[in-house]
Amino acid sequence: MSRPFPSRNFSSSASFVRVNGKIRAREVRVIAIDGKQLGVLTLSDALNLARASGVDLVEIAPSATPPVCRIVDYGKYRYEQAKKEKESKKHQHASTVKEVQLSPRIDPHDLGVKTMHAVDFLCEDMKVKVTLKFRGREMQHTEFGFQVIKKFLENIAPYGHPDFAPKLIGKGINVMISPLPRNKRAKNPRQVEGGEEAEPSDEDAASHEPKNHQPDTVHIERKSKRDSENSGEQKSGNFTNNPFEQIQTK
Numbered sequence: 678m679s680r681p682f683p684s685r686n687f688s689s690s691a692s693f694v695r696v697n698g699k700i701r702a703r704e705v706r707v708i709a710i711d712g713k714q715l716g717v718l719t720l721s722d723a724l725n726l727a728r729a730s731g732v733d734l735v736e737i738a739p740s741a742t743p744p745v746c747r748i749v750d751y752g753k754y755r756y757e758q759a760k761k762e763k764e765s766k767k768h769q770h771a772s773t774v775k776e777v778q779l780s781p782r783i784d785p786h787d788l789g790v791k792t793m794h795a796v797d798f799l800c801e802d803m804k805v806k807v808t809l810k811f812r813g814r815e816m817q818h819t820e821f822g823f824q825v826i827k828k829f830l831e832n833i834a835p836y837g838h839p840d841f842a843p844k845l846i847g848k849g850i851n852v853m854i855s856p857l858p859r860n861k862r863a864k865n866p867r868q869v870e871g872g873e874e875a876e877p878s879d880e881d882a883a884s885h886e887p888k889n890h891q892p893d894t895v896h897i898e899r900k901s902k903r904d905s906e907n908s909g910e911q912k913s914g915n916f917t918n919n920p921f922e923q924i925q926t927k
């Protein structure tokens with residue numbers, strides 16, 4: 678009875694590595710610990726050499742004739758392979774593609790918004806596919822569409838480069854843009870604006886100091902003037918506007 682679906686262990690079996698007694702070939706080509714070629718040996722002799730060195734016999738090329746085996750510590754071999762895979766993933770090209778659609782009669786403000794979207798995608802290591810579509814009689818003046826594409830590419834030049842020249846395909850112009858390497862690519866303007874904060878300078882701090890103390894000095898002067906008037910009235914013993922001053926007493 679055949680199975681309707683493939684086995685789940687198919688991928689794991691493809692990456693399976695035979696070690697020591699699991700190697701099935703009678704003769705193998707052996708590589709020593711120091712990388713020296715030992716030639717073709719029988720499986721038993723290769724196993725004896727690995728045991729004498731205190732390490733394992735790892736089959737690294739099972740499809741070769743005869744299979745190639747290496748005398749190495751299996752744990753160290755797995756670590757080296759994982760490190761190589763990690764390094765190869767770092768240098769892989771951008772696989773995610775984002776699309777930006779334009780029109781030959783696009784408004785300058787809208788073109789700026791589309792440009793900023795493309796810059797954000799490129800700064801995140803994504804490819805950008807630019808599509809400009811013509812409608813109706815716009816196909817008779819495709820030069821306006823090429824002018825819009827040219828201006829768009831000039832705006833994003835510090836962040837990415839086109840993989841090929843813009844092409845007219847059907848009723849539209851298509852171009853693919855790849856991000857520049859990080860060491861050659863300009864920084865995202867949105868991140869630069871968001872990261873900067875205005876800090877007060879020393880001159881501003883100095884200019885605010887006398888303003889804070891000025892009301893205190895004025896208040897003190899007014900208070901001293903009132904005190905002087907009250908003290909003068911107490912010394913004279915009379916009111917300043919006494920209505921009974923002109924009345925003569927008998």
